[in-house]
Amino acid sequence: MEVTGKIRLVRQAEGMAQTAFANEVGINIGTLRNYEQGRTKVNIDELAKITTHPRFKKYTLWLMTGDTAPEAGQISPEIEQERRDDSA
DSSP: OOHHHHHHHHHHHTTOOHHHHHHHHTOOHHHHHHHHTTSSOOOHHHHHHHHTSTTTGGGHHHHHHSOOBGGGTBOOHHHHHHHHHHHO
16 A cells, blocks of 8 residues: 555544644645545655654554554554544
8 A cells, every 4th residue: 555545544543634634744735635645645754744743653664664563552543443443
């Protein structure tokens, strides 16, 4: 899966609208929409805004490699969704 699709999954796992996510990480909403629709490749500076943001750091390994390391706090959106479902 491309990073662009992964960004969408992260946003959805966090229960955020595109506007809220874009504002949270400091990305232009149009840029985020282009990423999520696969129109544009992710700029490394924009990716860094997501992977270094305290709320989204837990997805860094998954965004970059597709791997997870829950013991190190590195999860995927699926793991986050399971956590949310279990706590509901």
